[in-house]
Amino acid sequence: MSQGDADTEQKTREVTPEHKAAMIQGRTETRVVRHYLEVLDGVRKSGGRRRSKETLQKKLAGVEQELESADPVGRLHLTQERIDLQKAIEAAEQSVDINELESAFIDIAASYSERKGISYQAWREVGVSPKVLHAAGIR
Numbered sequence: 001m002s003q004g005d006a007d008t009e010q011k012t013r014e015v016t017p018e019h020k021a022a023m024i025q026g027r028t029e030t031r032v033v034r035h036y037l038e039v040l041d042g043v044r045k046s047g048g049r050r051r052s053k054e055t056l057q058k059k060l061a062g063v064e065q066e067l068e069s070a071d072p073v074g075r076l077h078l079t080q081e082r083i084d085l086q087k088a089i090e091a092a093e094q095s096v097d098i099n100e101l102e103s104a105f106i107d108i109a110a111s112y113s114e115r116k117g118i119s120y121q122a123w124r125e126v127g128v129s130p131k132v133l134h135a136a137g138i139r
Contacts, residue, residue: 029112036105053092060085109136
């Protein structure tokens with residue numbers, strides 16, 4: 001056997017079932033954390049109270065009606081409001097159950113934190129509530 005064959009033999013290792021399971025767990029936890037934080041970030045950026053799809057549609061109908069008689073500058077502003085309302089309606093249609101995401105996050109957050117070295121303070125600074133962190137066992 002040549003030196004090259006010995007080097008190749010040493011470099012190729014078989015992944016154990018335990019290692020595969022750990023990789024799957026890591027990917028799963030990361031996916032849960034990412035999804036939860038993205039939703040939190042969206043909620044934080046939208047600010048204020050949530051408007052229902054019906055409320056948004058009523059507002060859109062009012063804007064459409066105002067557009068008919070608006071002066072050019074008013075039409076410009078109403079057009080932008082119409083675009084914003086249409087986007088908000090689309091987002092409302094793709095709503096996510098935050099309680100379900102929160103529950104999944106609580107189930108894995110302690111393990112993820114320990115594995116990645118994430119502190120309570122870091123979670124708080126990205127918007128995770130103390131109540132959720134407590135439920136997850138992160139103090």
